[in-house]
Amino acid sequence: MEQLWQSLKIASCALRVNKLRSFLTMLGIIIGIASVIAMVAIGAGAEHIISEQISSMGSNLILVIPGSTKTGGVQMGPGAVPTLTSDDGRAIKSECASVEASAPNIRVGGQIVYANQNWSTQITGITPDFLIVRDWAIVSGRPFTQSDVDGATKNGIIGQTIVKELFGSVDPLGKIVRIRKVPFRIIGVLKKKGQSPQGTDQDDVVMIPLPTAQRKVFGSPFPNAVGAIIVKVRNKNVLSRAEDEITTLLRQRHHISAKKDDDFTVKNLSELLSVASTSSKTMSLLLGAVASISLIVGGIGIMNIMLVSVTERTREIGIRMAVGAQEKDILLQFLTEAVLLTLCGGIIGIGVGVAGATVVSKILDWPTLVSVKAIAVAVVFSGSVGIFFGFYPARKASSLNPIDALRYE
Amino acid sequence: MNEVVNISDVTKVYSMGDMCVEALRGVSLTVASGEFIAIMGASGSGKSTCMNIMGCLDVPTKGEYLLDGVNIGQLNKRELADLRNRKLGFVFQVFNLLPRTSARNNVELPLIYARIQTNERKTLALKALERVGLSDRADHLPNQLSGGQQQRVAIARALVNSPTIILADEPTGNLDSKTSNEVMALFTELNKQGITIIMVTHEPDIAAYASRRVLFRDGLIVSDEANSSRAAANTCVNTASVVADQSTLRDC
Incomplete structure (x- = not known):
């Protein structure tokens, strides 16, 4: 020393x-x-x-989107033909053992108007499962319930960006807005989520019940079609099993013979993020x-x-x-x-x-x-x-x- | 009489490439406790080599060297360092003080390696500086001291461990004659106090301070006699063989 x-x-x-x-x-x-x-x-x-x-996206997610289809030898891009339906979404939840929640949804751009303010945004038709799989909370008001879906109510939930742009300091709860000219009542406000990994503003969003969107707002030629189904599996160990289950189920439901390609695509989101x-x-x-x-x-x-x-x-x-x-x-x-x-x-x-x-x-x-x-x-x-x-x-x-x-x- | 140095038939050979230099060719020397010896000789006569061996800085190629009864041929580097620390004090021609280090800290140096505690070190160092008459310069740096003062600090450093022998290699070589005499007076004083001093010098008037003079030539001792002008009781006279062979450089 x-x-x-x-x-x-x-x-x-x-x-x-x-x-x-x-x-x-x-x-x-x-x-x-x-x-x-x-x-x-x-x-x-x-x-x-x-x-x-990763945590803002929600964890253990699988994304199912309409797949590529061939039309007369021409390979169409994924999502070109609306092959997925609300019923597919329900079936995935009820028949696949590894699946905890399944959220079919459809998304279209559109204008939302309140009083003399207007804003162009993404309008998403969702089911109650959507906020669960995205791990997204409501800060005021309430989320959608099954009755909103069953009754195709004209209720809407908005993100923080819409609150800021359209309402300013006014409390949006209970206010009537026009979404693509259809009047809706605001019943809930989403928690701030911030930017997505792709850099888009996740809070710039309006959500309405899926059937309302399909039948009363978007006016699609395929009234039951959905843009995507987000699936949450029970835990990350069963991710690949859930993928297999979903693929098997959808091939069955879409009557795809063994030799033909899937008309849908199953993507593992957590994998991308990892x-x-x-x-x-x-x-x-x-x-x-x-x-x-x-x-x-x-x-x-x-x-x-x-x-x-x-x-x-x-x-x-x-x-x-x-x-x-x-x-x-x-x-x-x-x-x-x-x-x-x-x-x-x-x-x-x-x-x-x-x-x-x-x-x-x-x-x-x-x-x-x-x-x-x-x-x-x-x-x-x-x-x-x-x-x-x-x-x-x-x-x-x-x-x-x-x-x-x-x-x- | 107690012999502090007993060198018997020591040879030292340095090899330089394919050449061998015989620096010492069979030297025997005994020094009794309390002696003051001047070693003289021309450059290359082997006197410095002999000093290095006596100072345990070097070991003989052949022959035996007993320092205070210890045969140094059987010691390892660590034990040699220990022996230098406890039994020997060195004084050099160029003073060899550590620059940017105060006189007291320079004197403390051997005590550090003797693992002596800080407080005791300070006391011993100041006592040694007092003995060389420099207690008022303890905190001066070497470059703030004159040549003579620096040499006295070096002597204090050599003294501080109470060594058996002080080895001085041309201690006055870099000093003017007045300062040289002061330094030699100090050596004489220390010798009277009982310290054995072995000093290498070129100058006969410096050698005159010693009680015995040993002359080296070509790796051998050619004369070893008591100083007539300073007859001391403890001087012993050895006869040394004079070898005519002048060549110290030989093919091996």
Whole structure:
């Protein structure tokens, strides 16, 4: 302990003698640690965004959309022909064991008018299951019930953007609006959901009961058709089983013979998002790796300066040895110096990294998460860089021959 | 008489490429406790090599060296360092003080490696500085001291561990004659207090301070005699063989 304290005192003295050099040497480590901290913080921020988006979409979802069909040899794009119906949606829920909820819905753009205000938005026809699968809450009023669907009521639920654009400070509950010229009563307001992963405003939405939409508002030639069915499965372990069940059921219901292609498409949404989150993890790993390289470069800088320092102080080493310093004393002295350099650099680097991450999140409006783990790793890593790159010069110093060291000019 | 140094038939060979240099070619020397010896000789005569061996900075190729009864040929590096720390004090021609380090801290250096606690170190260092008459310069840096003062700090450093022997390698080589005499007076004083001093020097008037003079030539001791101008009771005279062979450089 006493020895370590002595080496620490000698090392800090030696570093103070060459202040500029010590600082420049540290700079490599400072930049390395700061970039590791900042990069990891930025990467963690990206992961955070994605995980928020996942939870905003709702979890364990399967999307069923009308599939591609061939018409006289021409391959039509998915959704070109309305092959899915409300009944498909009901059947998926009642017949597939792995399915917890199924929400057939249809979406059309249209104008909504309140008093002298109007707004163009997406009008979605939904069933009560829709808000369940999307994990979407009502902040005021009430959600749709089965009776809204059965009776095809002219009730509407609106998103926060509509509230802002159309009503301003007026409470929208109970107000009458005209959706594509049909009068509706607002019975509920949705909770704010924010941007979707594709960047569209999820709050810019009006919801009305599905049968009302199909029969009274959209006037489609296929009155029972739905645009998509969002299915929530019981848990993520049965996702692929649910996919199979849905496919089998729909092929049966659509009378598709074994040789023919599906006229619908089943997509696993969670899979898409997990790909996105994996890629963002890869990204932060990559950023961390690049930053680590700069840390290694910084370490080599330390080693270089320590070697110069050993050469410069050969005579000092000789004197110390002559008066009785042992190899391990000299080794400890130079090792302490290297570790002190890197640790100081590391601590300053943490400060710079945290400041950098804060600036990035302020300027780019990008959430950054400075993790305690990253800081701990940075401290340990900078210390080890010091030991690793300081060992060779220290070893060199301690193995000097005292006679040669004393005579060194 | 207690022998602190007993060198018997020591040779030292340095190999430089395919050449071998015989720096010492069979030297025997005994030094009794309390002696003040001046080692003289031309450059390359082997006196520095002999000093290095006596200072445990180097080990003999052949022969035995007993320092205070300990055979150093059987010691490892760690034990040699320990021996230097406890039994020897070094004074160099170029002072060899640590720059940017106060006089007191320079004197404390051997105590650090003797693992002595901070407070005791300070007391011992100040006591040693007092002995060389520099207690008022304890906090000065070497570059704030004159040459003579620096050498006295170096002597204090050599003294601080209460060594058996002080080895001085041309301690006055970088000093003017007035300061040289002051430093030599200090050595004489320390010798009177019972410390054995072995000093290498070129200058006969500096060697005159010693009680015994040993002359090296070509890796051998050619004369070893008591100082007539300073006859000391504890001087012993050895006869050394004079070898005419001048070549110290030989093919191996």
